[in-house]
Amino acid sequence: MDATRNGHDAREYKSDLKPIWCPGCGDFGVLTALTRALANVGRPPHEIALVSGIGCSSRIPGYTTAYGFNSVHGRALPIAQGIKLANPDLLVIAAGGDGDGFSIGGGHLPHVVRRNVDLTYIVMDNQVYGLTKGQLSPTAALGTHTVTSPEGSLEAPVNPLLYVLAYGARFVAQGTPADMAGLSAILEEAIRFPGFAFVNVQSPCVTFGAPEQQLKAHKEGLKQLAKIDYDPTHRMKAMALAQTYGRELWTGVFYRDPSPPPTYDALVRERQRALAADALPRERILELFAQHDGEPGRAEA
Amino acid sequence: MSGQDDRTRLAATPGIDFAHLTLRDALDLAVLIEAEAQERYEELAQQMATHDSPAPAAFFRAMAVNEAKHGAQLAERRRALFADAPRTVTRAMLWDVEAPDYDEARAFMSAHEAMRVALRAEKKAHVFFSTALPEIGDPGVEHLFTELCAEEVVHQDLVKAELAKLPPEREAGDDDFADEPNAQ
Ligand SMILES: Cc1ncc(C[n+]2csc(CCOP(=O)(O)OP(=O)(O)O)c2C)c(N)n1
Ligand code: SF4
Numbered sequence: 001m002d003a004t005r006n007g008h009d010a011r012e013y014k015s016d017l018k019p020i021w022c023p024g025c026g027d028f029g030v031l032t033a034l035t036r037a038l039a040n041v042g043r044p045p046h047e048i049a050l051v052s053g054i055g056c057s058s059r060i061p062g063y064t065t066a067y068g069f070n071s072v073h074g075r076a077l078p079i080a081q082g083i084k085l086a087n088p089d090l091l092v093i094a095a096g097g098d099g100d101g102f103s104i105g106g107g108h109l110p111h112v113v114r115r116n117v118d119l120t121y122i123v124m125d126n127q128v129y130g131l132t133k134g135q136l137s138p139t140a141a142l143g144t145h146t147v148t149s150p151e152g153s154l155e156a157p158v159n160p161l162l163y164v165l166a167y168g169a170r171f172v173a174q175g176t177p178a179d180m181a182g183l184s185a186i187l188e189e190a191i192r193f194p195g196f197a198f199v200n201v202q203s204p205c206v207t208f209g210a211p212e213q214q215l216k217a218h219k220e221g222l223k224q225l226a227k228i229d230y231d232p233t234h235r236m237k238a239m240a241l242a243q244t245y246g247r248e249l250w251t252g253v254f255y256r257d258p259s260p261p262p263t264y265d266a267l268v269r270e271r272q273r274a275l276a277a278d279a280l281p282r283e284r285i286l287e288l289f290a291q292h293d294g295e296p297g298r299a300e301a
Numbered sequence: 302m303s304g305q306d307d308r309t310r311l312a313a314t315p316g317i318d319f320a321h322l323t324l325r326d327a328l329d330l331a332v333l334i335e336a337e338a339q340e341r342y343e344e345l346a347q348q349m350a351t352h353d354s355p356a357p358a359a360f361f362r363a364m365a366v367n368e369a370k371h372g373a374q375l376a377e378r379r380r381a382l383f384a385d386a387p388r389t390v391t392r393a394m395l396w397d398v399e400a401p402d403y404d405e406a407r408a409f410m411s412a413h414e415a416m417r418v419a420l421r422a423e424k425k426a427h428v429f430f431s432t433a434l435p436e437i438g439d440p441g442v443e444h445l446f447t448e449l450c451a452e453e454v455v456h457q458d459l460v461k462a463e464l465a466k467l468p469p470e471r472e473a474g475d476d477d478f479a480d481e482p483n484a485q
Contacts, residue, residue, distance in 0.1 A: 010392065011340075023348040023406035032403075040393055177403060181313050181396040206407070215404040 008039040015065050026203030026215060027057050027124055029177025034093075034122070035064065037187035041091070048091045051080040053100035056131045057124035057203065060095050074105030077112045080119050088265045091191065092119040098139040099129045102158045106138070113167040113196055118263040120190045123160060124203035127213055134208035141246055144210070161242035161254060164198045165235060170257035171197035172238060174250060178218035182226065182251055189253060195260045202249060218249055225252025233258045313396040319433050324441035328379040329390045331449060334398045335372030338422065339365045341400035349415070352408045357415035360463075364419050368399070371452075399426035399453075411471070416464045420457055427453035 013035035021027050038048065048066035052058035054073035061068025067090075071079050080094035101109065101123045112121070128146065129135040135148040139160060143152040164172055171193040175183035183201065190197035204214045211217070225232070230252070232238065238255035262270075280288075317330065342365035349358035401422040407414065430450040437443045 018347050018351065020351055021348075023345070023352060023408050023410070024404050026404070028344070028348075028403040036393065181315050184396075185315075204404075206404070215402070 008042050008044075010035040010039040013038045013045055013064050013066065015063055017062050019059070019063050021056055021059070022205075022207045024206035025056065025130075026126065026177050026201070026205070027060065029180055029183065029215075030057075030122070030124055030201055030203050031060060031063055033175075033177065033180050033184040034060075034187055036184045037191060038064075038066075040184075040188050041191050043091045047089070048093065049080070049083050049087075050093045050095060051076050051083060052094070053096040053105060054131065055097035055100045055129070056205070057095065057097040057126075058100055058131075060124075066093075074100055074103070074108070076100065077105060077108040077121065080121075081112060081115070081117045084117050084119050084265050085268060088118075088269060093122065093191065094119060095122040095124070097130065097137075098123055098125040098127065098158075098160070099135075099137045102138040102160060102163075106158075109164065110167045113164060113169045113198075115264040116170065116195050116261070118195055118265050120187075120193070120197045120199065122187065122190075122199045122201060124201050125160065126203055126205040126209055127157075128205050128208045130205045130208060139246075146208070157246060159242060159245045160198075160200045161245050162239060165239050165242055165255060169198050169255070170195050170260050171253070172200075172242075172255045173198070173253045174200045174202065176202040176215070176218045176222065176249065176251055178215040178222060179224065179251060182224060186251070186253065189256075193256065193260070195257070195263050221249050223248060223250045225250060225254070232256045313398065314394055314429075315396075316394045317390065319436035320438045322437065322442050323439060324445065325379070325383045325386060326388075326390050327439075327442040327445050328375060328382070329388045330395065331445070332372050332375045332379060333390065333392055333395055334426070335368050335375060337392065337395065337397070338399040338401075338426075339368035339372060341397075341403075342368060342419075345401065345406050345415075345418075348406055349410070354409055356412040357410050360412055360415045360419070367456075397425075398429050399423070413464065413467055413470045416460055416467070420460045420464070423453050423457045423460060427457070 010032070014031070019028065019031065045065040046067070049069070050061040050064055050066045051069045051071060052061050053071060053076040058070055058076070061070050069079060076094040076096045080092050083090060084092040096105070101121070125139055126137070127140045127144070128137050134146050136144060136146045136153050138158040140146065140153055140157055142154070142156055145152050161172060161174060171190055173186045173190060175186045177183055186199060190199045202213070202218060204218075206214065232253045232255055235255055241250060241254055244250055322330070342361045346358045346361035346365060349355075349361060399422055401418045405418040405421065427450055430446045430453065434443065434446050434450070437446060
């Protein structure tokens with residue numbers, strides 16, 4: 001009865017397992033926005049795989065009815081790529097925290113981008129390690145005080161938007177659960193994008209995050225690209241905008257390749273078909289084997 | 302609420318053209334708004350139960366029941382007027398109109414705080430209907446929105462009355478704060 005425009009209901013995508021996130025955690029909004037986006041996209045839950053690493057945010061697969069894999073810290077992307085290549089018909093989403101994606105898992109990011117596997121990567125960026133109770137994360141601003149940087153951090157933060165743009169990502173966006181309608185629309189667009197799509201969600205940690213990073217601050221400082229005359233088809237302009245990360249909260253699609261090339265999974269499928277067409281029939285292989293008496297090295301002789 | 306907030310509320314109903322909203326659509330919208338609020342209160346009640354906070358959990362559960370009742374009344378009215386005529390407004394067209402925002406909840410919040418969350422949500426809904434009113438074209442919809450506006454004020458009064466019945470709030474103690482870091 002409460003179906004969205006294509007007949008699917010967001011509640012179909014929420015599982016019976018109830019989230020144990022701290023009340024007020026940004027991840028609640030991400031879950032709701034994601035399930036609404038999935039309902040709009042309209043693929044049934046059994047055609048979707050949601051893969052995560054380890055962290056509070058990485059619990060998200062369990063809270064949906066899609067196939068889920070709460071895997072190993074930092075390994076959401078390699079596992080998601082494997083799933084997509086093994087079963088290209090699945091809609092594959094990888095998700096996790098900024099620690100998961102940009103610290104321990106940071107090495108996978110350039111490779112998934114350059115391969116351009118057709119999957120969506122959602123990072124719930126809270127600038128802290130939530131699950132392990134408040135250590136410094138790679139996206140935390142210089143000078144951030146945490147249990148592992150009691151005097152203030154001395155390291156410049158990673159800029160996720162700039163990194164993925166520089167790696168060559170073809171869809172790059174940012175959202176916040178402070179604007180649920182906007183976030184859900186961004187996630188839907190990312191899921192529909194044919195190729196690797198990256199969404200950085202500013203999803204605050206109410207328990208260990210800084211006050212200026214909470215949703216209340218987002219609601220006050222939010223700047224929506226949809227409300228200005230912004231053309232998301234220019235990578236260099238997107239990179240200039242991405243420089244504002246950590247200072248201003250711009251939401252929307254920073255960059256979308258206007259003519260995305262074939263994805264890695266599509267190319268692999270094509271290559272497999274070509275190789276299969278050229279391959280010798282099984283009977284002929286057995287015949288050749290019999291001719292050589294099965295002796296190793298005879299074929300080369 | 303400021304003008305900026307009012308605009309934000311209208312922006313949270315993508316695809317709804319208030320100027321051309323029919324009474325049937327408006328009733329459907331009102332039913333969906335109640336359903337969204339009911340679901341959110343159920344979620345908040347569950348969050349509180351998970352975090353060992355029975356008093357706010359019970360209050361949020363009661364709010365979910367109220368929203369369900371109100372939704373059922375509106376749905377009945379819709380059926381009486383328009384029977385099974387198809388619906389054109391969907392849940393995709395509204396966000397957090399009467400549902401409290403997720404960031405309103407806090408671990409170990411008091412019953413007082415929970416009631417203030419509901420009060421803010423009722424005010425938010427009032428702002429939504431009153432801001433939309435000048436844009437409405439259909440007199441039947443205008444009447445319905447005026448009525449819903451007034452109901453939101455009644456709901457606020459009910460919550461205020463409940464709040465007044467509570468004993469004074471206690472100060473937060475050391476136990477209300479987070480533990481030391483751990484490894485997982
Ligand atoms: C190999 C390995 N190293 C370290 C950890 C400990 N660990 C678990 S979650 C986590 C970081 C969590 O932060 P983030 O990924 O940002 O997610 P959040 O909890 O903030 O959502 C760490 C370091 C682990 N589980 N496995
Ligand atoms: S610790 Fe932080 S990130 Fe983890 S559930 Fe709580 S608020 Fe969310």
